[in-house]
Amino acid sequence: MPLVISPLHDFPMIEPGDGIAPAILDCMHKTGVAMNDGDVFVITQKVISKAENRYYFLDQVTPSPQALELALDTDKDPRLVELILRESNEVVRKRKNTLIVEHKLGFVCAGAGIDQSNITSIAGRERVLLLPTDPDRSARMIRKELMDATDKQIGIMVIDTQGRAWRNGVVGMCIGLSGLPALVDKRGKNDLFGNTLQITVIGVADELAAAASLMMGQAAEGTPVVHVRGFPYPLEEGNFNDILRSKDVDLFR
Amino acid sequence: MPLVISPLHDFPMIEPGDGIAPAILDCMHKTGVAMNDGDVFVITQKVISKAENRYYFLDQVTPSPQALELALDTDKDPRLVELILRESNEVVRKRKNTLIVEHKLGFVCAGAGIDQSNITSIAGRERVLLLPTDPDRSARMIRKELMDATDKQIGIMVIDTQGRAWRNGVVGMCIGLSGLPALVDKRGKNDLFGNTLQITVIGVADELAAAASLMMGQAAEGTPVVHVRGFPYPLEEGNFNDILRSKDVDLFR
Numbered sequence: 001m002p003l004v005i006s007p008l009h010d011f012p013m014i015e016p017g018d019g020i021a022p023a024i025l026d027c028m029h030k031t032g033v034a035m036n037d038g039d040v041f042v043i044t045q046k047v048i049s050k051a052e053n054r055y056y057f058l059d060q061v062t063p064s065p066q067a068l069e070l071a072l073d074t075d076k077d078p079r080l081v082e083l084i085l086r087e088s089n090e091v092v093r094k095r096k097n098t099l100i101v102e103h104k105l106g107f108v109c110a111g112a113g114i115d116q117s118n119i120t121s122i123a124g125r126e127r128v129l130l131l132p133t134d135p136d137r138s139a140r141m142i143r144k145e146l147m148d149a150t151d152k153q154i155g156i157m158v159i160d161t162q163g164r165a166w167r168n169g170v171v172g173m174c175i176g177l178s179g180l181p182a183l184v185d186k187r188g189k190n191d192l193f194g195n196t197l198q199i200t201v202i203g204v205a206d207e208l209a210a211a212a213s214l215m216m217g218q219a220a221e222g223t224p225v226v227h228v229r230g231f232p233y234p235l236e237e238g239n240f241n242d243i244l245r246s247k248d249v250d251l252f253r
Numbered sequence: 254m255p256l257v258i259s260p261l262h263d264f265p266m267i268e269p270g271d272g273i274a275p276a277i278l279d280c281m282h283k284t285g286v287a288m289n290d291g292d293v294f295v296i297t298q299k300v301i302s303k304a305e306n307r308y309y310f311l312d313q314v315t316p317s318p319q320a321l322e323l324a325l326d327t328d329k330d331p332r333l334v335e336l337i338l339r340e341s342n343e344v345v346r347k348r349k350n351t352l353i354v355e356h357k358l359g360f361v362c363a364g365a366g367i368d369q370s371n372i373t374s375i376a377g378r379e380r381v382l383l384l385p386t387d388p389d390r391s392a393r394m395i396r397k398e399l400m401d402a403t404d405k406q407i408g409i410m411v412i413d414t415q416g417r418a419w420r421n422g423v424v425g426m427c428i429g430l431s432g433l434p435a436l437v438d439k440r441g442k443n444d445l446f447g448n449t450l451q452i453t454v455i456g457v458a459d460e461l462a463a464a465a466s467l468m469m470g471q472a473a474e475g476t477p478v479v480h481v482r483g484f485p486y487p488l489e490e491g492n493f494n495d496i497l498r499s500k501d502v503d504l505f506r
């Protein structure tokens with residue numbers, strides 16, 4: 001069976017308090033495609049953050065001395081740096097225009113994933129958008145609503161686009177999920193010639209996140225949700241934290 | 254239009270000297286799916302390495318003093334370490350069971366991408382498989398053969414599965430391409446609200462590589478090639494080296 005990734009067209013603009021699940025149901029209804037067991041919906045963090053009102057006005061933020069210092073080092077807005085620090089466990093690297101942190105959610109990323117694009121300003125006041133507080137929980141709640149409404153076994157993944165240490169270009173990565181595996185462990189399985197496979201834990205959620213991100217685009221396309229049919233693994237409950245490399249085996253910070 | 258990724262089933266076992274393009278044409282013919290302009294084939298490096306006879310018998314390798322020392326540090330076979338060093342520009346990190354290098358092709362990866370799974374041994378002699386010498390060139394040649402045979406505008410990408418600095422699980426990544434972009438640069442474009450987008454160079458080749466890898470599996474499935482329809486960007490000639498972050502802006506080695 002092929003993997004089919006379809007953007008949900010005409011997904012509505014999401015405002016604080018709006019429901020994501022009803023918007024998905026509405027879009028699917030309009031496309032005329034019935035949901036199947038095994039379907040996955042991949043949702044960009046941005047619409048979930050908007051629904052959960054993770055907006056901050058920069059003029060409401062007072063930078064700490066540490067933020068002021070880091071702002072000088074990185075040439076960034078001190079108020080933005082303050083928000084980055086509040087969202088993070090630690091600073092991993094800093095350089096002009098770049099602040100790499102371990103986000104409170106456990107992953108290493110630039111600028112704590114705080115977003116300034118596709119955000120309306122209000123009366124000239126600059127707003128930014130933080131990542132969802134608990135993307136796993138957001139995924140679980142959206143999944144429950146969709147499964148209650150459709151009686152189908154589906155999976156939900158929340159993604160963000162992130163950079164990589166040694167490669168240019170951002171790619172979609174999983175930041176939370178419900179109802180699908182994060183990793184698939186094939187160690188101990190045999191290969192085609194009967195040899196035992198060595199290192200083969202597959203990052204299936206991140207692979208799907210990248211695939212979904214490819215179909216979302218990044219600029220004005222406005223397709224924050226994609227429908228996935230044909231995910232090639234059983235929809236068993238996954239654990240996002242399995243993706244995070246523990247610090248004691250991290251060679252790069 | 255959705256993105257549709259279809260594994261080429263019953264792809265033949267590839268031996269040194271075999272043609273990849275004829276095998277793809279044969280598989281497509283059997284599926285009854287005609288090629289379209291805009292189609293992309295994603296090919297795992299392993300079958301290209303096999304076709305190009307990148308096998309090495311470990312008993313033919315004499316480890317250098319440096320290899321012997323690194324083998325002790327990493328608890329790896331000194332002959333394998335010797336091959337890893339020959340394939341690399343430099344060692345980036347070492348630890349028990351782990352040797353991270355910059356491959357001669359420019360990317361940072363574990364063990365220089367040398368493979369010991371899905372490889373037959375001959376008369377009990379251990380063989381390993383090195384990455385293709387020039388995956389871009391391999392992609393160009395396969396593309397030319399397919400385009401000559403079909404008169405369609407297609408793209409070819411060669412991928413490998415690689416680990417990431419801070420995340421568990423290997424994912425598919427581009428190591429060579431022909432006829433499709435490596436990155437798509439959206440800087441300067443406007444977002445939905447007319448703001449200029451900030452950091453938005455999208456790693457479209459790596460996103461497609463991950464998507465393709467998801468459908469190839471890693472163990473005994475034996476699906477080294479996938480057919481992609483609906484790649485959402487024009488098939489302009491890309492440059493693999495654009496993906497490589499130059500060392501002067503690399504924060505992590």
